[in-house]
Amino acid sequence: MTEPSAGACVPPELDELLCFAVYSAGLAFTRAYRAPLEAMGLTYPQYLVMVALWSEDGVMVSRLGDRLSLDSGTLTPLLKRLEAMGLLERRRAQEDERRVIISLTPEGRALGDKAADVTRCIGNAIGLSPGEITDLTGTLQRLRSHLDAAGRKA
Amino acid sequence: MTEPSAGACVPPELDELLCFAVYSAGLAFTRAYRAPLEAMGLTYPQYLVMVALWSEDGVMVSRLGDRLSLDSGTLTPLLKRLEAMGLLERRRAQEDERRVIISLTPEGRALGDKAADVTRCIGNAIGLSPGEITDLTGTLQRLRSHLDAAGRKA
DNA sequence: TGCGATTAAATCGTGCGCAATATATATTGC
DNA sequence: GCAATATATATTGCGCACGATTTAATCGCA
Structure with missing residues (x-):
């Protein structure tokens, strides 16, 4: 008679949940990166996009999305902001106009230093x-x- | 003469960065929780707030903020949505009207099952x-x- | 060749996450 | 008592994150 009532129906404790440990370490990283990245003028997600581009440039939006596991709804406005900062260029591929190719500018590449x-x-x-x-x-x-x-x- | 130029100036690789591993595991958790939580009508952050309340009810907003490391700018609208769902109540403490006490309703507590x-x-x-x-x-x-x-x- | 299916990116709406600021209440010093 | 200060929450604005939808280009195939 230990089955139906007690035991399995206890709600989880926050500090025992792996998902919360990941969640809250992620927020802590976002906060930790804020000050150092302010000097570069980047947010933390923008920085991760730049890291991806520093090692592989001239890629489609969807390629970035695969590497970062983000979709176009997130990346399109983010990339437009980086373009407005002069760090990269967005241009349609002439062989397939559906594709948008992201290329770092010299300024964007230099920021990698x-x-x-x-x-x-x-x-x-x-x-x-x-x-x-x-x-x-x-x-x-x-x-x-x-x-x-x-x-x-x- | 190995110091100034090469070596330290190589940009990091995305897959070697601990921060990115945490970031992207966090996003994966958010996606993984979406379907099971849909049955409860909760988002993932809302679920984490409820987990906190299931183990400690009748607390100030700032107490929730400490446990989850979130500020009032995040919690206030989130708690209002949970209140609108009938899962909790927000009322000012009569001994100190600055404080807002969060208390689960019977429905909110029952959801813990x-x-x-x-x-x-x-x-x-x-x-x-x-x-x-x-x-x-x-x-x-x-x-x-x-x-x-x-x-x-x- | 034509036309439905597929693919790539953009758009829209909602909900975080947080810095900066505002508002209201409480406490402290004089 | 009352101004100065401190505390607790709320508001505002911006930038993600993503589901759902839309637009546009290409592909498949009869």
Whole structure:
């Protein structure tokens, strides 16, 4: 007679939920990046888009969307803001006018030189050992791929 | 002569950044929770607020803000929506009219019975062992406290 | 060749997340 | 008592994040 009432029906505790740990670490990262990125004039999501472009330039919007797992509804206005800042160009591909190709300007590429400083600055704030950081990053990537796979099925 | 030019100035790779792993796992969680929470009529942040209230009811807005690390600019409209759904009440404390006390309604409290199902559903999608989940949650909590501490200094 | 299906991006509406500011209440110092 | 200060929440504005829809270009194929 331990089955129906107690046990399984206890609501979860916030601090035991993995999803909340991820959620709140994500917000903490957003806050931690705000000050260092202010010097570059970028928001945190804009910075992640620039990181993607510094390693692979001249790509379609959907390619960026795949790498960052964001859709055009998020990326289009964000990219327009980066274009207005003079960091990149958006132009239709002439061989297929549906595609919009994103290319860094010299200014946008040059901004990459400051990125290492930001990474170093955040690295200090993380407070984990290099080994822990590597492990954590890998485990989170595995977690993401599992969540994505489960979502694709549903 | 290896110092000034090369080495430190390489922009980071997206998939090696811990911040991006956290960011994108967070988005994946948001997507994973959408379907199970739709049955409860809640968004993911609304669900986290309810989780906090199921374990500690009758609290000030700022208490919720401390537990979730969210400010009134986020919580006030979110709580108003939950109030409009009939899940909670917002009333000024009579001993200090600056304070707004959040109390679950019977409907709000009853909704907690369905939370275990949601947790179970997400648990399947996580795809990590119980031990890994515990470790990951703990490491992320440590990470968050480091990032918060670094932010408080700056 | 023509025309429905598919693909790529843009648009629209809603709900966070947060900095900056405003408002109202409470406390403190004199 | 009452002005100065502190505290608690609310408001405003901006930038994501994303589902749903729209627009436009290309592809498939009879």
